[in-house]
Amino acid sequence: MAKGKVSKSVEGLGDYLKEQRVKARLSLRQLADLAGVSNPYLSQIERGLRRPSAEVLQQIAKALRISAEQLYVRAGIVSPEEGSHRVVAGSVELAILGDSGLTERQKQSLLDVHASFLALNRAAENSAADESRPTQP
Structure with a gap:
């Protein structure tokens, strides 16, 4: 793992977010504005340097018009299991935030x-x- 990276799941999440942002034809600044986060913070998430909270992931998903659950899976908050999703940690927290x-x-x-x-x-x-x-x- 490269120095400064949080974890492989966060790095993979960042790559996925960048891919979704490019597909949506949004600049980093545009997505940051739509999601209500700072441009530098979003950049750090995309580069795998920061682990966003479930709430931030929900805001980003809404801005990208994608499933927040997909981002939770990529971030390691939710685990895919036999075609359905089982919450690994924080199910109450996710329900409240959602x-x-x-x-x-x-x-x-x-x-x-x-x-x-x-x-x-x-x-x-x-x-x-x-x-x-x-x-x-």
Whole structure:
């Protein structure tokens, strides 16, 4: 892997995005404007130097008029499995981000609540595991 690259999946995502952008006959600047991201940031994504969030991928997909799910697969967020897609990580987060009936503030609030519940559950599991360990004399 070339120095400075994030990972092969991100590099492949960047190549795919550039290919889709060229097919759509959009300049880097035009796509950045349509997707609501900065030109340098989009350039870094295309070169495999940055890993975009699911939300940014959704914005880019909308601007390119392609399936966000395709970008999630390319980014390694979603895994293709027997013709359907199974979410590998972040299914709740993706559902929240993909809900067009929510405002950005509502989405962020839901994501914060979800993250706090997960942290509480992890803390409770760790506490229970600590209590079940035998103590050393």
